[in-house]
Amino acid sequence: MARAAIPGRLSVRRAWRPAVLVDRWAETSSASTLVLEVDDWPGHLAGQHVDVQLTAEDGYQASRSYSLAAPADGDRIEITVQRLPRGEVSPFLVDELAPEAVLEVRGPLGGWFVWRAKDRGPVLLVAGGSGIVPLMAMIRARAGVSRAPFRLLYSVRTPQDRIYAAELHRRAEDDGGLDVAWVHTRTAPAGDPRPPGRLGADDLAGHGWPPDGDATCYVCGPTGFVEAASTLLLAAGHDPGRIRTERFGGA
């Protein structure tokens, strides 16, 4: 079937393009970062995502969306994938996809859940589980480029579930103006004064920004987490117009 050609960058954004797996490492026992090389990658904004498409030998196709985890390095992009126990795509990407294998990506995508270095106001990042990925892209994009004050509240079940733990500890020391606070919902590390439990109003009051300032809040995680966190932010008096959310599947 003939298709009308669409010139310019738009065609790049909407087309499925080959991506080669050039590196992969484990972040936790269930999450891995994949480095993909995509010819003529146009660059992207922190918070944007790609759609990834797999095609089986019989022609069956499955596609999923994954947040970009870091600024582009030339034609190389990073995604961090959490293995979902009954997932159709994520176990394959984390465990089976062979080095140098080719899959297809479409993007960069999305203009809503993004942070730009020219945005100078304070930022509150609230992450649940692998919802850290697009927020980490913002933290990495900020380093050395922006002095916007960032605060991250990162909720995980146990210390073993922390994605990017070492880098976040390092950046909290080295990146001026970045604060990192942890919320453990099931098991807290020894000596943590905060007992295990879900994200609460006290966590946001203690580690977030005052609601009467000009802070922008980015919340990403499973749907239940995002609903709970945004409800808390609204109840604390944050402007609904300054709360940006991204929800993804999973418990």
Place this chain on the structure above:
Amino acid sequence: MDATYDGNILAGPLAEVFTAEITTAVARCRNCGRSSAVAELAVYGPDPGLVARCPGCAEAMLRLVRAPDAIWLDLSGVIAIRLTPSTSG
């Protein structure tokens, strides 16, 4: 039942339909009249298709099904969509 996603996930599938960025577009619900950024819609899917519901009244605003040779886009729950024209081509 909680939505599995939100309208951010529509960026790729709807890039095949709209030239302008869709997630920042504002859509008005036919049922309750609420205006929402498309990114804020509650989205169920992805299989067999994506259904986007109003975050205010939960009525289905948009349905998108991708067949091998066709895209089915049902906008019957939307009164209007305000898009910012794409300048990048």
